[in-house]
Amino acid sequence: MAxxxxxxxxxxENTSEGSRAINKFRISDGLIxxxxxxxxxxxxxxxxxxxxxxxxxxxxxxxxxxYLWPKEITFDAYTSLIKDGTMVYSMIYSVIVTAVFTLLxxxxxxxxxxxxxxxxxxGRNLFTFLLMFPMYFNAGLIPTYLLFKGLNLLDxxxxxxxxxxYSPYNMLIxxxxxxxxxxxSLEESAYLDGASNFQILGRIILPLxxxxxxxxxxxxxxxxxxxxxxxxxxxxxxxxKMIQYKLYQMVASATEAQTTTLSExxxxxxxxxxxxxxxxxxxxxxxxxxxxFLQKYFVKGVxxxxxxx
Amino acid sequence: xxxxxxxxxxxxxxxxxxxxxxxxxxxxVLLLIPLVLVIVFNYAAYPGLRxxxxxxxxxxxxxxxxxxxxxxxxxxxxxADFIRALRNSLVFNFLDLLVGFPMPIILALMxxxxxYPRFKKVTQTILYLPHFLSWVIVGSVAYQLFKPSxxxxxxxxxxxxxxxxxxxxxxxxxxxxxLLIGVWQTMGWGTIIYxxxxxxxxxxxxxxxxxxxxxxxxxxxxxxxxxxxxxxVTLLIMNLGRVMNSNFERLDVFGNTQVKDFQYQLAIxxxxxxxxxxxxxMSTAVGLFQSIVGLILVxxxxxxxxxxxxxxxx
Numbered sequence: 308m309a310x311x312x313x314x315x316x317x318x319x320e321n322t323s324e325g326s327r328a329i330n331k332f333r334i335s336d337g338l339i340x341x342x343x344x345x346x347x348x349x350x351x352x353x354x355x356x357x358x359x360x361x362x363x364x365x366x367x368x369x370x371x372x373x374y375l376w377p378k379e380i381t382f383d384a385y386t387s388l389i390k391d392g393t394m395v396y397s398m399i400y401s402v403i404v405t406a407v408f409t410l411l412x413x414x415x416x417x418x419x420x421x422x423x424x425x426x427x428x429x430g431r432n433l434f435t436f437l438l439m440f441p442m443y444f445n446a447g448l449i450p451t452y453l454l455f456k457g458l459n460l461l462d463x464x465x466x467x468x469x470x471x472x473y474s475p476y477n478m479l480i481x482x483x484x485x486x487x488x489x490x491x492s493l494e495e496s497a498y499l500d501g502a503s504n505f506q507i508l509g510r511i512i513l514p515l516x517x518x519x520x521x522x523x524x525x526x527x528x529x530x531x532x533x534x535x536x537x538x539x540x541x542x543x544x545x546x547x548k549m550i551q552y553k554l555y556q557m558v559a560s561a562t563e564a565q566t567t568t569l570s571e572x573x574x575x576x577x578x579x580x581x582x583x584x585x586x587x588x589x590x591x592x593x594x595x596x597x598x599x600f601l602q603k604y605f606v607k608g609v610x611x612x613x614x615x616x
Numbered sequence: 617x618x619x620x621x622x623x624x625x626x627x628x629x630x631x632x633x634x635x636x637x638x639x640x641x642x643x644x645v646l647l648l649i650p651l652v653l654v655i656v657f658n659y660a661a662y663p664g665l666r667x668x669x670x671x672x673x674x675x676x677x678x679x680x681x682x683x684x685x686x687x688x689x690x691x692x693x694x695x696a697d698f699i700r701a702l703r704n705s706l707v708f709n710f711l712d713l714l715v716g717f718p719m720p721i722i723l724a725l726m727x728x729x730x731x732y733p734r735f736k737k738v739t740q741t742i743l744y745l746p747h748f749l750s751w752v753i754v755g756s757v758a759y760q761l762f763k764p765s766x767x768x769x770x771x772x773x774x775x776x777x778x779x780x781x782x783x784x785x786x787x788x789x790x791x792x793x794x795l796l797i798g799v800w801q802t803m804g805w806g807t808i809i810y811x812x813x814x815x816x817x818x819x820x821x822x823x824x825x826x827x828x829x830x831x832x833x834x835x836x837x838x839x840x841x842x843x844x845x846x847x848x849v850t851l852l853i854m855n856l857g858r859v860m861n862s863n864f865e866r867l868d869v870f871g872n873t874q875v876k877d878f879q880y881q882l883a884i885x886x887x888x889x890x891x892x893x894x895x896x897x898m899s900t901a902v903g904l905f906q907s908i909v910g911l912i913l914v915x916x917x918x919x920x921x922x923x924x925x926x927x928x929x930x
Contacts, residue, residue, distance in 0.1 A: 314699050331730075335813045335832060340735065345722075347742040349800060353757050356768055360760075371771045387872035418651035419878050422643035438650055441658040444911050445721035447903025449890045450664025458656070473653040504642040540891060551752045556623065560757035580766065591749065598748055602741055605748075609808045 354591065361385070361585040365578045384568065384577040384585035393545075393591055394553065401550040404467055405531045412472040412527040413520060420481035421508055442475035449538065455541060466541045473533070484519040484611050485512065523609035525601050532594075554590050558583045562599065580583050619751070668901040676736025690776045698902060704878055716799045717855060721848060725836055727807060728814050743804025751905065755869025757796055759784065765850045782872035782874075790875040798866070810844055817843035850926045856923060857917030862912040882906050 355375050357412040360368055364379035372378060388394050388445070422428055423435055451470075452461075483609070489512060497507050513520070538552035548556075637644065668688055670681045692698050723743070730736040746754065762768050763781035770780040783793045819841050832837065864883035871879045882902065890899030 322775055333832075335732060336729070339729055343723075343726060343730075343739050343743075346803075349741055350742050350804075351743050353761055357757060357760060371766055380735075382719075408721055413652055415650050418646040418648075422640075422647050425640075425643065428640060428643055428812065429631055429633060429707040434647055434651070438654060441654055443914060444907050445658065446661035446665055447907060448886050449665070449900045449903065451897075452891065453664055454657075468655070468656040471648045471659075478650070506641065508646075529748060533748075534865070535750065535752055536868070538657040539868075551750050553735045554756060555752045558752075559757065583624070584760060587753065587760065591753050591757075594748060594753075595745075598745060599741060601748075605744075606808055609805075610812055 334577050337344060354588075354595070356589055357584045357591075360481045361500075361581060361588045363580060363581065368581050368584075385589070387577060387582070388585055388589055394550070394586065395547070397548065397550040397553045398589075400546070400592075401532065404464065404549060405528050408468045408472060408531045409469065409524050409527040412474065412477070413524055415473040416481055416523060416527075417508075417513075418478050419478045420485060421512060423478075424482045424485035432519045436517075438473075438478060452540060462547065463539050464547055467531075467537060467547075471537075472527075474527070477526055480514075480526075480608060481519055484516065488519075489515050518604075519609060519611065522604045522611070526608060527605050533606060536555050552591055556587055557586055624716075665689075665904055666902055667897050667898065670897055672900075674896060680872070684900045688897050689905075692898060692901050692905070695898070697880070697885060700877075700881050701880050703901075705862045705881040705883075706859065708791075708863070708878070708881060710790075711795055712750060712798055713852075713855055713859070716802055716806075717797050717852060719799050719803040721810055723803055724810035724844075725813060726839065727811060727839060729832065731838075739806070740807075743807070745804070747805035749801075751863075751865040751869045754797065754801060755866075756873045758793070758870070762793065784870065785872065785874045787878045790899040791878050794870055795876075797870075813844040813847040814840060846926055849924060850921055853917045853921045853924075855925075857914040858910070860906055860913060918927040 330496060337495060352375065359375055359377040360373050361382050361384055362382055363373045363377045364381050367378035381530075389406050419438055423438070425431070428434075446454075455461055455466055455470070458467070493515075494507050497511055502510070532549075533551060535549065535551040535555055538548050539555075540549055542552070617784045631639075639697050664678075667678065667681070669683055669685060670678070671684045671687075672678070672681045727736060727740065730739070761769050762776075762778055764770060764782055764785060767783075769783070774780055781789060784790050817840065822835060823844075825835050825839055860882070862881045862883040863888060867879055867881055867884050868887075871884070886899050886906075889902070
């Protein structure tokens with residue numbers, strides 16, 4: 308009897324769910340929200356903690372009493388970072404390298420994607436293959452290292468720029484975009500009006516490709532900004548190292564022999580612990596500041612890229 | 617217009633090079649730039665691969681070094697370091713896939729169920745963030761949090777009376793931390809593709825199911841999941857094709873002597889033997905082995921995806 312009653316109640320619940328599911332807030336909604344909120348906290352708390360640590364006093368940090376709120380606020384660590392100058396220099400240097408890289412990268416990308424997006428191009432398959440193959444097979448570290456050595460690129464700022472400005476992956480995304488989003492008829496009419504291919508590119512294709520240009524520029528910029536392995540492979544001179552590698556040497560590699568520390572001239576008063584937290588924040592803050600504005604472009608790029616590749 | 621269109625579709629097969637060059641020379645000029653770049657920076661490195669058949673000595677160069685046939689490869693398969701690096705790479709990549717692959721799917725399903733657009737948007741923005749941080753930042757933050765004595769996690773544990781945990785300095789703990797940080801870094805970003813796939817599922821299906829009285833879980837199980845099955849299969853195959861890859865930066869930032877046993881994967885082997893110990897031929901042979909197996913896996917993955925009726929990867 309009781310069993311039957313239960314079944315009836317369950318039935319009633321099911322039907323009401325069918326008609327009212329849209330407005331009713333249920334426990335499962337709450338659980339999902341709590342779970343997602345907790346995951347979000349794992350993305351935020353580490354940085355709040357480090358930020359708090361970086362502006363706390365040495366004694367508070369040494370006493371391990373700093374959690375998510377700074378204690379005895381002081382900006383000493385940042386002052387010594389800025390006074391020392393190497394991090395600031397490195398930041399400016401990295402911005403310049405990234406900007407040049409992004410600009411040249413977009414030029415190389417467009418030069419490949421535009422012709423290859425044309426079905427009528429003779430030899431299109433061959434060129435596509437030649438330009439895509441390096442994505443699937445590369446010669447590896449040592450042959451590449453020796454090649455760069457032969458090209459006099461070792462310990463040279465251009466080794467951080469030239470080898471990577473042509474990216475098959477980005478080219479593919481741009482090509483897909485050009486093929487799917489720009490109607491052929493537009494170009495054909497321009498062609499009939501006597502426009503040359505260069506003119507079509509400059510006056511029609513590029514203005515219509517602004518969204519994808521924004522997205523790919525960001526791919527290039529963030530890719531260059533974040534990578535440090537090539538710094539480690541090919542660069543020896545301190546002034547040619549990008550900021551990520553500087554930070555790497557400072558913090559992540561406690562065992563690395565050539566750990567860079569700030570020069571004594573800066574009269575560092577902070578403990579390494581606070582200084583490291585400040586350095587991490589110094590490198591992270593720019594990304595976090597511009598990130599919300601960039602995110603939507605990235606999402607778009609992933610969508611276009613998902614069509615193929 | 618129609619005439620021109622039929623004309624352009626035919627030219628591909630009919631036009632001679634002379635005609636094509638005359639009409640489209642501007643295209644070929646543009647193509648020169650990327651072609652020169654790949655030739656100078658990628659293809660020019662391929663001849664260097666011949667050192668896998670040599671006992672390459674940096675001082676002697678390619679011309680002065682001796683040819684040794686397959687000796688390097690024979691040595692490679694007997695090299696305990698190589699076996700260890702290969703084993704670690706495969707094990708960790710499979711574990712990465714096992715732990716990391718389902719997470720974006722689960723998250724996408726959850727995000728899809730959220731009723732409050734604002735909450736959804738903020739959640740997504742925050743969850744995408746780790747993807748934009750470099751491995752250096754992720755690694756140094758993790759190091760700060762997980763340090764044995766002064767890291768906040770261990771401070772909290774000690775305050776609660778639990779013994780401090782060597783998250784990054786003991787190999788088994790390291791393995792778990794390393795994998796979880798990998799999941800953490802990719803989970804949010806991975807949802808984008810699934811969320812896009814979910815939006816393409818017809819709303820009528822959900823409405824019909826709701827009229828039939830299907831609850832949330834039933835709808836998820838019988839409509840949403842089948843609706844994104846194609847995407848899941850494609851991505852899974854694609855990821856299986858990459859199981860030989862290893863990310864040097866991720867391994868490098870989390871590396872230390874105590875966890876060398878597990879952290880020693882192919883990318884680390886290639887770097888340490890090559891640039892560290894100047895065993896150029898050996899390092900290159902391992903790199904070549906990795907590239908070729910990786911290429912075969914990607915091609916096979918592409919074939920399988922196409923056989924299953926999904927869009928290929930290449």
